[in-house]
Every structure is written in C-alpha cells, then in structure tokens.
Amino acid sequence: METAGWSEGRQIAEFFERDRFARENGVRVAEVRLGFARTEMTVEPRHLNSVGILQGGALFTLADLAFAVASNSHGVVAVACQADVTWFKAVRSGKLTAMAEEVSRTRKLSTCVIRVTDDAGELVALFKGIAYIKATPLGAEAGH
Numbered sequence: 001m002e003t004a005g006w007s008e009g010r011q012i013a014e015f016f017e018r019d020r021f022a023r024e025n026g027v028r029v030a031e032v033r034l035g036f037a038r039t040e041m042t043v044e045p046r047h048l049n050s051v052g053i054l055q056g057g058a059l060f061t062l063a064d065l066a067f068a069v070a071s072n073s074h075g076v077v078a079v080a081c082q083a084d085v086t087w088f089k090a091v092r093s094g095k096l097t098a099m100a101e102e103v104s105r106t107r108k109l110s111t112c113v114i115r116v117t118d119d120a121g122e123l124v125a126l127f128k129g130i131a132y133i134k135a136t137p138l139g140a141e142a143g144h
Helices: 009-016 020-024 056-072
Strands: 027-033 036-043 076-087 094-105 109-117 123-137
Touching: 009 027, 009 056, 020 027, 020 056, 027 056, 036 056, 056 076, 056 094, 056 109, 056 123, 094 123
Parallel strands: none
Antiparallel strands: 027 036, 036 094, 076 123, 094 109, 109 123
C-alpha cells in the first residue's frame, strides 16, 4: 500500500518535521522505516509540571509523533482514532526516546505500540495507538 515517492524514510521524516507543535516542544524524528519510527526529546524545564516531573502532555506528544510517523510510513494518510498511555516512571531530566512499531495493519486500521524509554533504557511509558487509514496519499491533504 506504499505510495510512490514516499518509500524513503528520510522523505517521511522531512514531512513530519512540519509538525509545528512537536518541533516547538523539542520533539524530533530520529529514525523511520516502514512500520517503525523513533522520536527523541531532551527533557527541559519547560516540559515539567507543577510538581517538577515530566508533564503528561509532553510525553504524549513524544509518543504521538512516533505513532504518527510509523502509521504514515507507508505513504498513505493515517489519522489517530484511539490512543492511550500508561506511565510507569516519573522523569525530571535526560533524554527520552519513543520507539513505535506497527504491530497490525489492515486495509483501514494501523495499530502501533510505542515504548518510551529514558537514558538508561528503562521503560517510562507504554503508548498504544490505532489510526484510521484514508485513501489519500501523504501530503495531498496539506497541498504538499
């Protein structure tokens, strides 16, 4: 179901660099393969909540971008229709990595599991997302 022109991971990464919210919050795409993506974020004071630990939305943004890239890595628009996250460990600093793996893909649904880990490789959170696969080539909706 891959669309011509979107088969290279670098093209997918460049497309998702347009995600202004993720970019402005320090999240970057580090790796893309078909059905896989890795995103990274260095935890900064702006990412902390009022009790001094990583704000949930910051972690969700990191994992959500990995989910978006992995589910769209086939070159066809896939939009989230369900996502949930379970936090296991509080974080105050360091680099976080989200690795998304597409564990199931049907004609209409992409299901991804995203593991968020810290510098030591310890599991910080587990995110699961389901995306609806549209018939639109990636970039066509935004006029790219």
